Amino acid sequence: MEEKKLTFEEKLNRLAEIVEKVENETLPLEESIKLYEEGNALIKELNLTLKEAEDKIGQYKKIEK
Amino acid sequence: MKTANEESYLSISLLNKLVKAKLELDPDLQKLYVKGEISSWKVYPTAIYFSLKDESSVVSCMMWNSSAQYLKFIPKVGDEVLVRASINVYPPRGTYSLLCYSLELYGQGKELLALEELKKKLAAEGLFDPSKKKKIPEFPDKIGFIAGDGSAAEADIIRNSQRRWPLAELYFFPSLVQGKDAPKDLVRALKKAEEYPLDVLIIARGGGSSEDLSAFNDETLTREVAKCPIPTIAAIGHEIDYSLxxxxxxxxxxxxxxxAEASTPDSNEIKQMLDGAYERLQEAWESQKEAILAQISNLSNRPFFKNPASMYSDKREEVEDYRKRLNLSIDHIIALDKERIEALSKHLSALNPYGVLSRGYSIATNEKGEILKSVSDVRKGEEVTIRLKDGSLKTEVK
Structure with a gap:
């Protein structure tokens, strides 16, 4: 539930952090697996968010006086 | 005045040349600021020929196209203008004209001056300070924009921001953007926009609309924009002409x-970044997996894993050794016992009373079966049994 609160930008930053970590650090296998799964989940989520947003193109709110 | 002979009279050509030299070498006449009304205007391929007049006089003017290209408006007959010019004499006709370098509308000049004053004042108050500029968020959730209703600006912003970043919600606040009511209406739209939780607010004026930026030079509006709590992006002026x-x-x-582009990230770039992240994760994972596999294979090549039997084959030998030794000693013990038993049985047989019979001794018993140990043990006539090695005899005592 906590994760739901992350914004797109925060998720993107977290993903960058994960990639950076698994690429440049020697991590215990368990942690690597966890990060790897988390990273892949984030990629999936972010792609989905983008895709869903694209379906809403053309909508906007007009606020008159 | 001294009298001159005929030879000292000037030719017209010489006269005009002399006047040209006089006028064109006079520094005061080479840096003129002249005010007048345009009374004629004619454009030629290389220059513009026109004239300026006031209530009683006219002067011919010309401007090279190289200067005319910087004109900020299209002058027309009747315009009150200010020119920067120098005197130019045309000897063949003995006429002079003004060679103009710049030309501005007189009224506009005053307006520009006032605007310049206002700009200085607001700048001194710190309204334009770079240090006060808010950062435009990289990933906006809600984008607001103020533009003319139905304007090209409205369409451009919607199309481009949604193309780049469809995640953001768009809030459009239509407003007048020119005319005398525009500043007030823009302030109203701005205040309205401030009621919404916007991440960024765009104030735009469509391209191709009138040159009139005056609404966006309004002091009240400028102050409102400066103190707007939402990060603002303005797209109003042109490359050279900035509004307040x-x-x-x-x-x-x-x-x-x-x-629209400045207020949004490019989702295509993000998608590429996501693909890149996926590949990088994959690669990092593969390389870690390989390292682990290498480690495992390295360990599994150790003798312990390579030939697990080696661990206990030695033990087995040892056990076998013990077993042999144990068996050996048991056999030995059994053999010894056998010998002893044999010896004992021999000894025992030596003690067998019947054994002596074989050596010629005999045993005599009375009728009662008692062994005779003395002559007194029998009476005369009593039957005595004598036992020999191979049988017994019955006898009678005499």
């Missing part, structure tokens, strides 16, 4: 499309 609102906004760009 442009200066007061947190960011200024040249077109509504540029404003």
């Amino acid at each position: 609102v442009d200066l007061a906004a947190d960011l200024r760009v040249s077109t509504p499309t540029a404003a």
Whole structure:
């Protein structure tokens, strides 16, 4: 539930952090697996968010006086 | 005046040349600021020929196209203008004209001056300070924009921001953007926008609309933009012409499309980044997996894993050794016992009473079966049994 609160930008930053970590650090296998799964989940989520947003193109709110 | 002979009279050509030299070498006549009304205007391929007049006089003027290209308006007959010029004499006709370098509308000059004053005042108050500029968020959730209703700016912003970043919600606040009511209406739209939780607010004026930026030079509007709590992007002026609102906004760009781009990340770039992240994760994972596999294979090549039997084959030998030794000693013990038993049985047989019979001794018993140990043990006539090695005899005592 906590994760739901992350914004797109925060998720993107977290993903960058994960990639950076698994690429440049020697991590215990368990942690690597966890990060790897988390990273892949984030990629999936972010792609989905983008895709869903694209379906809403053309909508906007007009606020008159 | 001294009298001159005929030879000293000037030719017309010489006269005009002399006047030309006199006038064109006079520094005061080479840096003129002249005010007048345009009374004629004619454009030629290389220059513009026109005339300026006041109530009683006229002067011919010309401007090379190289200077005319910087004109900020299209002059027409009747315009009150200010020119910067120098005197130019045309000897063949003995006429002079003004060679103009710049030309400005007289009224506009005053307006520009006032605007310049206002700009200085607001700048001194710190309204345009770079240090006060808010950062435009990289990933906006809600984008607001103020533009003319149905304007090209409106369409450009919607199209471009949604193309780049469809995640953001768009809030459009239509407003007048020119005319005397525009400043008031823009302030109203701005205040309205401030009621919404916007991440960024664009103030745009569509390209191709009138040159009139005056609404965006309004002092009240400029102040409102400067103190707007939402990060603002202005797309009002042109590359060279900045309005005060442009200066007061947190960011200024040249077109509504540029404003849409400045307020949004490019989702295509993000998608590429996501693909890249996926590949990098995959690669990092593969390389770690390989390292682990290498480690495992390295370990599994150790003798312990390579030939697990080696661990206990030695033990087995040892056990076998013990077993042999144990068996050996048991056999030994059994053999010894056998010998002893044999010896004992021999000894025992030596003690067998019947054994002596075989050596010629005999045993005599009376009728009662008692062994005779003395002659007194029998009476006369009593039957005595004598036992020999191979049988017994019955006898009678005499």
